[in-house]
Amino acid sequence: MSATSWGWLVLLFPLAGTLVISLGWRVWPGRAPGVIGSAAIGLSFVSAVLMLLELLDRPHDSRSLVDSAYTYASTGGFDADMAILVDPLSVLMCLVVSGVSFLIHVYSVAYMKSDRGYTRFFAYLNFFVFSMLLLVLAANFVILIVGWAFVGAASYLLISFWYRRRTATAAGIKAFVINVIGDVGLVIGAFLLFDATGALDYATVFEQTPRVFATNDGQLVAACLMLLVGAFAKSAQIPLHTWLPDAMEGPTPVSALIHAATMVTAGVYLIARMHPLFEQAPAAADVSAVIGATTLFVAATIALVVTDLKRVIAYSTMSQIGYMVLGVSVFAYSAGMFHLMTHAFFKALLFMGAGSVIAAMANEQSLDKMGGLRKAMPFTYVTFTIGALALAAFPLTAGFFSKDEILAYTLNRGGAYTILAVVGYVAALLTAFYAFRMVFRVFHGEPCPEARELEQGHLAHSDPVNPATGEPEDVEVGYPGPEHHIAEREWPMKAAMAPLALLALVAGFLQVPGVTDVLEKFLEPTFESSHYVHEHPSDSSEYIGLVIGAVISLAGIAVAAFVYLRRPGVTKHLAERYRGVHDFLANKWYFDELYELTVVRPFAAAGRFGRTVIESAFIQGFLVGGTVRLVQAGSSFARSIQTGELRAYAALLLMGVGGLVLYFLIVAS
Amino acid sequence: MDIAWFVVLSAFIFCIGAAGVMTRRSPLVVLLCLELMLNAGNLALIAFSKMVGNQEGQVFALIVMVVAACEVVIGLGIIVAMYRRRVPIDVDALSELRG
Amino acid sequence: MLFEQFLFFVAGFGAVAGALGVVLLRNPFFSVLSLVAHLISLAVLFLLLSAAFLAAAQVVVYAGAVMVLYVFVVAYVGGTEEDVRPLATGAVGSLGPLFAGALLIELTIAVIGSSLSALDGEGADIGASFGSPGEIGQLLLTKFLLPFEAASFLLLIAAVGAVVLARKRRGLEEPEQAISVADLMRSDVGTQKEAAG
Numbered sequence: 001m002s003a004t005s006w007g008w009l010v011l012l013f014p015l016a017g018t019l020v021i022s023l024g025w026r027v028w029p030g031r032a033p034g035v036i037g038s039a040a041i042g043l044s045f046v047s048a049v050l051m052l053l054e055l056l057d058r059p060h061d062s063r064s065l066v067d068s069a070y071t072y073a074s075t076g077g078f079d080a081d082m083a084i085l086v087d088p089l090s091v092l093m094c095l096v097v098s099g100v101s102f103l104i105h106v107y108s109v110a111y112m113k114s115d116r117g118y119t120r121f122f123a124y125l126n127f128f129v130f131s132m133l134l135l136v137l138a139a140n141f142v143i144l145i146v147g148w149a150f151v152g153a154a155s156y157l158l159i160s161f162w163y164r165r166r167t168a169t170a171a172g173i174k175a176f177v178i179n180v181i182g183d184v185g186l187v188i189g190a191f192l193l194f195d196a197t198g199a200l201d202y203a204t205v206f207e208q209t210p211r212v213f214a215t216n217d218g219q220l221v222a223a224c225l226m227l228l229v230g231a232f233a234k235s236a237q238i239p240l241h242t243w244l245p246d247a248m249e250g251p252t253p254v255s256a257l258i259h260a261a262t263m264v265t266a267g268v269y270l271i272a273r274m275h276p277l278f279e280q281a282p283a284a285a286d287v288s289a290v291i292g293a294t295t296l297f298v299a300a301t302i303a304l305v306v307t308d309l310k311r312v313i314a315y316s317t318m319s320q321i322g323y324m325v326l327g328v329s330v331f332a333y334s335a336g337m338f339h340l341m342t343h344a345f346f347k348a349l350l351f352m353g354a355g356s357v358i359a360a361m362a363n364e365q366s367l368d369k370m371g372g373l374r375k376a377m378p379f380t381y382v383t384f385t386i387g388a389l390a391l392a393a394f395p396l397t398a399g400f401f402s403k404d405e406i407l408a409y410t411l412n413r414g415g416a417y418t419i420l421a422v423v424g425y426v427a428a429l430l431t432a433f434y435a436f437r438m439v440f441r442v443f444h445g446e447p448c449p450e451a452r453e454l455e456q457g458h459l460a461h462s463d464p465v466n467p468a469t470g471e472p473e474d475v476e477v478g479y480p481g482p483e484h485h486i487a488e489r490e491w492p493m494k495a496a497m498a499p500l501a502l503l504a505l506v507a508g509f510l511q512v513p514g515v516t517d518v519l520e521k522f523l524e525p526t527f528e529s530s531h532y533v534h535e536h537p538s539d540s541s542e543y544i545g546l547v548i549g550a551v552i553s554l555a556g557i558a559v560a561a562f563v564y565l566r567r568p569g570v571t572k573h574l575a576e577r578y579r580g581v582h583d584f585l586a587n588k589w590y591f592d593e594l595y596e597l598t599v600v601r602p603f604a605a606a607g608r609f610g611r612t613v614i615e616s617a618f619i620q621g622f623l624v625g626g627t628v629r630l631v632q633a634g635s636s637f638a639r640s641i642q643t644g645e646l647r648a649y650a651a652l653l654l655m656g657v658g659g660l661v662l663y664f665l666i667v668a669s
Numbered sequence: 670m671d672i673a674w675f676v677v678l679s680a681f682i683f684c685i686g687a688a689g690v691m692t693r694r695s696p697l698v699v700l701l702c703l704e705l706m707l708n709a710g711n712l713a714l715i716a717f718s719k720m721v722g723n724q725e726g727q728v729f730a731l732i733v734m735v736v737a738a739c740e741v742v743i744g745l746g747i748i749v750a751m752y753r754r755r756v757p758i759d760v761d762a763l764s765e766l767r768g
Numbered sequence: 769m770l771f772e773q774f775l776f777f778v779a780g781f782g783a784v785a786g787a788l789g790v791v792l793l794r795n796p797f798f799s800v801l802s803l804v805a806h807l808i809s810l811a812v813l814f815l816l817l818s819a820a821f822l823a824a825a826q827v828v829v830y831a832g833a834v835m836v837l838y839v840f841v842v843a844y845v846g847g848t849e850e851d852v853r854p855l856a857t858g859a860v861g862s863l864g865p866l867f868a869g870a871l872l873i874e875l876t877i878a879v880i881g882s883s884l885s886a887l888d889g890e891g892a893d894i895g896a897s898f899g900s901p902g903e904i905g906q907l908l909l910t911k912f913l914l915p916f917e918a919a920s921f922l923l924l925i926a927a928v929g930a931v932v933l934a935r936k937r938r939g940l941e942e943p944e945q946a947i948s949v950a951d952l953m954r955s956d957v958g959t960q961k962e963a964a965g
Contacts, residue, residue: 644767646699646760650690651867658871665878670776673879673887675817678780680875682787682806684868689791691864697796697842701803705787708810708830711822719817722892727819727899728907728915734825735919738834739926745841746933752845753936765949 003058004067006051007086007137010094013044014130022123034109037122041105041129045098052091063087063525066139066203080200085139089526092337092519093136093269100261100344101129103496107352108253110490111359114481115251121161125257128154132262136269140201141190144270148186148230151263152179158258159250164478167468171246178243182233189226192219193277206276206529216283224277224284227270231288235267235321237295242591244318248310249468251480252355255310260317260347265340268324272333275530279331289329289410293420296322298589300430304437305575305585307367308467309354312438316391317347319427323406326424330417331532332409334520338511339402341519345507346390346399349500353384356493357442359484361450362462367438372447376454379494380487381443383501388439390504392432392557395550401508403428408513408545412537425552432556440564459484513542675716683709694760696751700744707737776816782809800838807831819899 017040021033028036055063068083084090105125112121131154135147156179160172194200196219197208213220229240236244236259247259258264271278271288278285299319303312320343327336358365360377374381390399407428410421450460464473464480475482487493510518537545563570575582584590641652682705689702711730718726751758786806790799807830814823879887886892897903908916 642767644764646696646763647691647864650699651864654687654691654867654871658867658874661871661874661878665874665881668882670773670816670890671888672891674776674780675813676879676887677876678783678813680872680879682783684872684875685784685787685791687871688865688868691867693791695796697838697845698790698799701790701796701799701838704803704834705790705806708807712810712813715814715817715819715822718819719891719894720886720889722894722898724899724903724907725911727822727904728912730819730822731825731904731908732912732915732919734830735923738829739922741834741837742926742930743933745837746930748845749841749934753934758845 001050001054002065002067003051003054003086004065004084006047006054007065007067007084007094008069009047010044010051010098011084011130011133011137013040013047014126014133016040017126018123018130021119021126025119025123028119031109031113033119033122034105034112037126038102038105038109040126041098041102044129044133045095045102048091048094048098051086052095055086055088055091060525061528064203066201068139072142078194078200080142081140082143083139083201084137084143085202086137087526088523089269089272089337090136092341092523094133096341096344097129097132097136097262100348100500101125101132101257103500104253104257104261104348104352106492107256107355107496108251110492111253111355111485112251112481113485113490114483116475116477116479116481117161121158121251124154124157124161125253128158128258128263132266135266139203141193141205142200145183145186145190148234148266149183151234151266152176152183155179155247155258155263158254159247161250161254162479165249165466165473167466168249171243171249175243175247178233178240182230182240185226185229185233189223189230192223192226196220196223202273209276209280213280216281220277220281221284224274224281225287227274227277228284228288228291231267231270231325232291233267234270235264235325236318237267237291237322237325238298239591241295241299241318242588242595245306245311245314245588248308248314252310252351252358255314256348256351256355259314260351261344264317264321265324265344268321268328268336268340271325271328272337275328275331275333275527278329279530279532285329285331289326289417289420292322292325292327292329293423294322295319296326297423297427297430300427300434301585302588303434304430305582306588308365309357309367309370309438309442310351310365312367312434313347313350313354316350316431316434317343319431320347320391320403322427323403323424326410326420327406330410330413330420331530331535332406333527333530334511334517334523335402335405335409337523338519339399339406342390342398342402342504342507345500346387346397346504349383349387349497349504350391352487352493352497352500353380353387356380356487357384359486360454360459361448362460362484363464363467363480364450364462365467367441370442370448371445371451372443373451373454374443375447376451377443377486377488379497383487383497384443385439386501386504388435392435393428393549393553394432394557395546395553396505396508398504398506398508400546400549400553401511401513404545404549405511405513405542407549408537408542411545412535412541425548428549429552429556432553433560436557436560437564440560444565445568454486459486459489513546514539672716672720676713679709679713679716681709682706682712696744696748696758696760699760700741700748703744704737704741707733772816775812779809779812779816782806783813796842797839800835800842803838804831804835807835817899818894821899821901821904824901 017037020040021028021036025033055065064085064087066083066085068081071079071081073080105122108121108125112118115121128151131147131150133147135144135151138144138147153176156172156176159175160169162168190200193205196212197205199205199208209220231237233240244259244264248255250258278288296319299315299322303315303319306312306315320339324336324339324343327333327339356377357370357373357380360373360380361370364370386397390397393400393403407421407424410417410424447455453460461484464475464482465471466473473479485493487497510516511520587593686702686705686709689705690699693699693702711733714726714730714733718724718730748758756763783806786802786804786809789802790806793799793802807826811823811826811831814820814826
């Protein structure tokens with residue numbers, strides 16, 4: 001079987017999984033949907049591996065394969081095929097997506113066990129994986145946009161999974177609206193490119209770009225900026241980032257899969273895939289780099305003060321994606337993709353651990369209420385800490401090699417990029433700090449009541465409430481199920497978290513500078529046409545970067561240990577002394593309020609104006625009502641002629657005759 | 670006599686009949702005035718027939734007479750029916766077809 | 769020639785007088801009688817126009833049969849004197865003569881001012897048998913056969929219709945009660961109500 005055939009199978013298995021689960025939803029007993037879903041993704045992963053092997057069999061320079069299933073539309077000058085592109089970049093993404101998704105499916109089999117919407121969950125999850133794979137395997141803008149839109153839809157469905165929670169549905173709508181803004185940007189960008197190059201498939205567009213556009217050509221920069229709008233909406237970069245923290249309303253496996261490992265990385269994938277365009281329009285790439293750097297810093301500062309566990313991890317996701325965006329925008333493609341891969345591992349792991357912790361805390365998500373869970377949940381503690389170490393870029397973990405490679409490349413570019421690199425290093429310090437803030441707050445210190453109960457072997461229960469607003473809830477369909485499942489008691493959860501922990505530790509060795517560069521060699525065929533791909537920082541500068549990174553990481557962890565272990569009350573004092581700064585950060589730099597003022601209120605006012613003035617008064621009252629009244633007036637006039645009196649009718653008749661004679665008289669003369 | 674005289678006379682009788690239709694209250698008399706109008710038409714037809722030299726006008730007038738007879742029959746039948754049912758024989762009072 | 773003109777004026781005067789009598793006389797019976805006079809004058813006029821057959825038909829059929837019918841009905845219905853002025857009140861009643869006058873003026877202008885030059889003559893040259901029963905009969909049975917048959921059919925329908933209209937209905941509970949159209953518009957009778965149960 002050729003690589004592209006495996007490619008189609010990679011797509012087909014999740015799609016089949018969705019259809020089978022959703023069409024037979026009444027029939028499946030017990031855990032069956034979970035097993036079917038996991039099996040589908042597992043098969044997809046196997047196909048992806050086979051696809052990789054087939055691709056590796058081919059010579060180095062013929063590793064970009066396009067296969068078209070059928071021609072979707074073919075009109076004058078416009079060809080849109082249902083085609084997939086199998087090349088190293090898409091294979092890497094497929095492996096990461098299907099692999100991590102498989103593990104998360106296994107985790108969810110146990111985690112979502114008591115949820116009434118179990119079947120629906122797995123149908124949606126499989127649909128999501130299918131959409132993401134479609135996005136990644138697309139060979140032209142049409143399929144990309146289709147996959148992009150599907151992924152947005154799947155995200156909405158999964159964020160508002162507990163649909164009877166008002167906060168969840170509001171969050172889903174927010175995510176979807178921002179997503180649509182990104183979709184519009186993507187479509188406009190694709191159109192601008194089509195307008196100039198006359199084609200929609202990647203191969204032709206990339207080939208034509210240097211010929212049709214001069215460097216930093218206006219239309220190309222505009223197209224790239226529009227594509228960036230799409231990328232930033234999907235990857236939650238400033239200014240389209242406000243949806244990601246709210247998206248934590250979804251179940252934890254959803255946060256792990258979509259909002260950490262896969263969907264939010266779609267933007268990074270997009271920029272990497274469109275590298276010929278960005279290299280021809282460096283201005284857009286610079287914009288992207290600046291925004292990536294800004295986001296990574298802002299998100300890191302916010303993660304320092306928020307108290308909801310999942311939201312800390314969400315902001316850290318935002319920050320880490322900022323690193324990836326920075327990486328691919330300074331044309332360090334393999335570094336960016338490497339960080340994408342390692343981040344998927346340790347972030348999914350962190351979310352899985354957080355899910356276990358929240359279950360132990362009976363759905364309580366606030367860090368303030370947690371503490372000392374170390375003894376009660378040893379497995380979770382170990383895996384969570386491994387994840388945190390990788391996040392903090394502790395030496396020799398996966399995150400260490402990937403993050404510092406990006407920063408080394410950025411420094412290497414020199415000039416203004418040095419500022420971005422410095423910002424990156426400062427944020428790395430903050431990252432290490434807040435990563436271990438989480439670890440120490442949750443697992444160390446005085447055990448909280450739930451921890452004590454768990455040490456006695458009794459899993460805490462409480463009345464179901466909405467963790468965000470505290471209002472009481474139910475446990476039927478549309479809400480989380482009545483039971484909570486922690487990793488220590490469920491083997492599927494352990495089975496999913498263990499491989500990720502292992503990968504978070506060792507995956508870094510895929511790309512040790514100067515020793516191994518497996519990933520870079522693998523991705524070379526995709527990025528061949530890039531001018532910058534050979535602009536390596538030298539090995540020595542990379543080693544220096546690694547050392548700096550190690551020092552920063554250790555420093556951050558040390559500060560966190562000092563603050564949280566030695567002097568536990570310090571943060572409260574600091575928060576009170578620097579109340580203004582603390583509130584500014586805790587309110588997420590007031591972005592939501594800004595958008596509320598500048599966007600939401602004007603639109604709402606415009607909508608109200610439209611409803612009352614244009615719709616009610618003008619259209620209903622004047623146009624529709626006016627027409628009705630006109631017709632009524634006409635017909636009542638016509639009715640008034642019919643008096644029923646013979647005499648009147650006779651008079652009318654004779655007047656008519658007189659009129660007719662008059663007419664003929666005039667005409668004849 | 671010139672044909673024109675006959676035609677003018679016919680117009681005159683027609684208009685008298687029209688005035689009668691519009692003014693009288695008893696349906697019997699209204700029908701009579703209708704007869705006047707029909708006859709005026711007949712006169713005009715026959716005058717034109719003479720003018721043209723063709724007898725088709727006269728045949729037409731004969732048919733008009735037949736139609737007038739039929740119409741009178743039905744009209745009088747209605748009046749008789751109205752009288753039997755004690756409906757007032759008064760054109761102004763009959764307005765159920767209003768609206 | 770002179771005799772013809774004299775006859776025209778006499779007959780014309782008679783026709784107009786009869787017409788005015790129909791319109792102006794109060795007693796319906798007198799109106800009927802003046803119509804009879806009008807019809808006979810008209811018959812004379814027809815003779816002047818070489819329509820012998822038609823003149824005879826007018827007298828025999830119209831004045832003889834139709835007017836007799838009228839007389840019968842007037843006698844039956846009562847032919848009551850109209851209690852108030854026969855010329856009715858109301859807008860139409862007062863403006864009626866005005867309309868008619870306007871119409872008359874229009875028609876007169878049309879006839880006299882028309883460019884139809886043949887109106888000013890005595891008509892085409894005609895043979896002696898113009899308007900004779902033979903000629904009319906021939907036309908009726910050849911060229912105008914269809915109208916002839918249709919007219920006879922119409923007469924049949926009229927006769928049947930008259931019988932239907934004027935027969936006494938049996939089984940009517942209260943013949944004294946005046947029936948009006950409003951009775952038929954009651955909402956509890958009618959197909960829709962029955963169909964809906």
